[in-house]
Amino acid sequence: MTLVEALTWLMSGGAGVVVYWLMENVAALEELSAAGKRYASLGLSVGLPVAAWLGLVGLGYAPAPETWQGWVEQVFGLAAGALLVGQGIHGAAKLRVRPESAGMALGEKAGFFPMVEPDGGVVQVPYAALKEAGLVDEAGRVRREYV
Secondary structure, eight states: HHHHHHHHIIIIIIIIHHHHHHHHHHHHHHHHHHHHHHHHHHHHHHHHHHHHHHHHHHTTTSOOSSSSHHHHHHHHHHHHHHHHHHHHHHHHOOOOOOHHHHHHHHHHHSSEEEEOTTSSSEEEEEEEHHHTTTTTTSSSOOGGOOO
16 A cells, blocks of 8 residues: 555545544543543544645645635545544444343333334333343343343
8 A cells, every 4th residue: 555545545434444443442542531532533533534635735646725715625525524434433333232232221211121022013011020030131131032
């Protein structure tokens, strides 16, 4: 991979992958609070592709915009694209909802647990009844085979 290819990759979505890796593997970033991690990942997600583009412009591989509006439009486009990719990666990797955990939260809070019948219908089973029948594990989750 050449320098131009690497910088272009960072501009076209690669920054989201790099930021995700950094947030998971750099100790200083791992130790941030939840809000700190969010702001750091947003800042890095915008900063990396913009820096890559400025590198391409500075090295003469990409033309510099002729007006200030061109500069603003380019930075905005890179920032919006990077944030979209970064949020997509985060959503796919960290925000998957597992059926048993989603149902469990609903079951504990509402007092019932939705269960799918063989014919596809949904029945609201009282959470206490599931617990009494031994269908809830030690952590308070409905056992996977019953979800």
